[in-house]
Amino acid sequence: MNEFYVTNRDVIKNLAINTGTSAVPVFTNLCTASELTLNQDFSTKDWYVFCDAIQRSIITGVAMSVEGTIKLDINNKAIEKILGDIHTLIASGTISQFNNILARFDLLTKVEGGVLEYTTYQVNTKLTLDSLGGSAEDEGSFDFTMTINGTGEEVSA
């Protein structure tokens, strides 16, 4: 069996958010994501028994999130929407626009005959943002975390 390496660009692809309505979703790719990770934050319950001092542990749950950095491409509808959500927050003080953001991404499944195969997932997320702006000479960017709410659904191509 030969090894088949991949780049991080090959692991998660086509991260997109809904820029349409909830009834008629339109997915726009966040193309200028320069860093992307799919995090699994496992919660565990630990205990010890009386006869030794070695820890026992079980997993009790997991919080999953997509985390990354996006360079501001103001011509991109998805990025424009996220900025728009911040404008709404400032102007009206509402935060509901950050809940239930429908996101889509392709996750690497396997390789078949030298071709990488993916599974597309659609998930409900809550979006949190950080560090919009920074050093004057740097390109505009922000960090984001999309925490996945509940299970996602597989989207057939």
Add this chain to the structure above:
Amino acid sequence: MEEILIKNLVLIDYLKGIYPDFKVKAEFSTNNDEKVIVVQEQPGNQVVFFGDIEPLFNYYEIVIYGLSIQEMKNTATSISSLKGKHIIHEYGKDKEKWQIIFKQYSNPQAIEYMDIRRVGYSMIFQCIVNRVA
């Protein structure tokens, strides 16, 4: 050792396809070579596995020889744009499938060879070259 030689040849074969105006090979000949891209594996820090397999990536010194520094510089810039690309390349008469992942590119610089009256452009490319099928 054998594996490193083949990896070098695979990378040469791939670059030949993109730069048909150049001779792409492992060594420079002072006799009649004018426009040449020389690809040679170089030592460097590597990621080594616990499994008994080849290290993850290699460093390749790519030197472009020619008559115009402008053309060499442009070709070097064009080669640098391969950064981040993942290519599946068919090699040899058996059409073996190889993957080439271009990682980081460093140290591009002009070089002058007074004795052979050539100018060149030298760079180091970190690449994963690996047989996949």
